[in-house]
Each structure stands twice: as C-alpha cells, then as structure tokens.
Amino acid sequence: MRxxxxxxxxxxxCRCEACTKANNRHANRWRLDxxxxxxxxxxxxxxxxxxxxxCYMGWTCQTLAERTGISRGRLxxxxxxxxxxxWVSTADKIAALYDELAMIPGPSRRGAQAAKAxxxxxxxxxxxIDTDRAPNxxxxxxRPNRRGN
Numbered sequence: 001m002r003x004x005x006x007x008x009x010x011x012x013x014c015r016c017e018a019c020t021k022a023n024n025r026h027a028n029r030w031r032l033d034x035x036x037x038x039x040x041x042x043x044x045x046x047x048x049x050x051x052x053x054x055c056y057m058g059w060t061c062q063t064l065a066e067r068t069g070i071s072r073g074r075l076x077x078x079x080x081x082x083x084x085x086x087w088v089s090t091a092d093k094i095a096a097l098y099d100e101l102a103m104i105p106g107p108s109r110r111g112a113q114a115a116k117a118x119x120x121x122x123x124x125x126x127x128x129i130d131t132d133r134a135p136n137x138x139x140x141x142x143r144p145n146r147r148g149n
Contacts, residue, residue, distance in 0.1 A: 041085040044078060046130035050098040051079050052120035053129070058106030067101075068093045098123070 002008055004018035006026050033040060054064060061079070065072040070090060078086060078094070102123040106112065125135030 040088055042088050042091050044081055044084055044086050047078050047086050047091045047094045048081055049126065049129045050094050050123075051075060052115065052118075053123040053126075054098060054101055054106070055079070055111055055115040056120045056122045057101070057104070058108045058112040059101060060106065060108045060111045063106070063108075064097065068097050070094075 003014065003016055004022055006019075006022045008014040008016075009019040009023040030040070051064065055061070061072050061075050064070075065075050068075070070093060074090075077083065078090075121135045123129070126132050
C-alpha cells in the first residue's frame with residue numbers, strides 16, 4: 001500500500017496522517033477550482049451523442065478507443081450513459097476525434113447498421129449536439145439510461 005496518496009485514503013481505507021493530508025489536498029483543490037469557475041466534470045450527453053454519431057458513420061468502439069487513448073470499456077460506458085458526467089479531459093478527447101472523423105465514413109458497415117438499429121443518428125441530425133433536445137427531422141425516441149435520464 002502506498003502511503004500519502006489519495007488512493008490509499010479512498011480505496012484502501014488508510015487513515016494515516018500522510019493519506020489524510022493527500023485527501024484534504026485533493027478536496028481543497030476541487031473546492032478552489034469550483035470557486036474559480038473551473039469544472040472538472042461535464043454532462044455526458046454531448047460525448048455520448050458524438051460517439052453515437054461516429055458509430056452511425058461506421059466507426060467501431062475499438063477504433064475510437066485506440067484513436068482517443070480511452071479504454072474501450074470506458075467508451076462503452078459513455079455510450080450507454082452509465083454515469084451522468086464525464087471528465088472534461090475525456091469530453092475534449094472525444095470532441096477532437098469527432099471533429100476529425102464526423103464526415104468520414106468508417107470501415108464497419110455492420111457497426112453502422114447496429115447503430116442505426118439502436119436509433120442513433122448521424123452528426124448531421126443535430127444543430128447543436130450538446131444542447132438540442134432532439135435531432136432535427138428524425139423520429140427520435142429518447143431511451144432513458146439506467147438512471148432514468
């Protein structure tokens with residue numbers, strides 16, 4: 001067990017002085033960032049829609065994971081909307097990849113068909129992919145995630 005780390009405090013339950021100080025530093029940094037208006041988390045919706053649109057275009061989760069450096073499992077969690085928020089750094093990686101690949105057809109025809117069967121839509125369906133309630137001109141049915149959102 002590593003002493004003096006946030007992991008030691010949070011995951012391993014160590015309450016030594018060094019681990020407690022690491023936890024306090026972390027909490028203070030979060031509070032200070034919030035006070036300064038710096039957010040570390042952002043709603044998952046924009047990232048989820050971007051990934052869905054890329055899958056609709058024929059890009060596979062494996063390819064997207066390799067190109068972003070985010071694990072395939074994590075991308076699948078984002079696609080499923082398991083958590084209501086993602087790290088800003090993760091959202092930025094997904095947005096950059098989306099900007100690069102949005103108009104380029106992907107190699108997987110089967111993946112594109114699966115995305116269409118799930119009711120996902122292309123990038124052209126959104127005026128503002130982050131904030132629109134529904135895509136334009138589509139019979140879009142919102143499917144709630146596990147939390148009912």
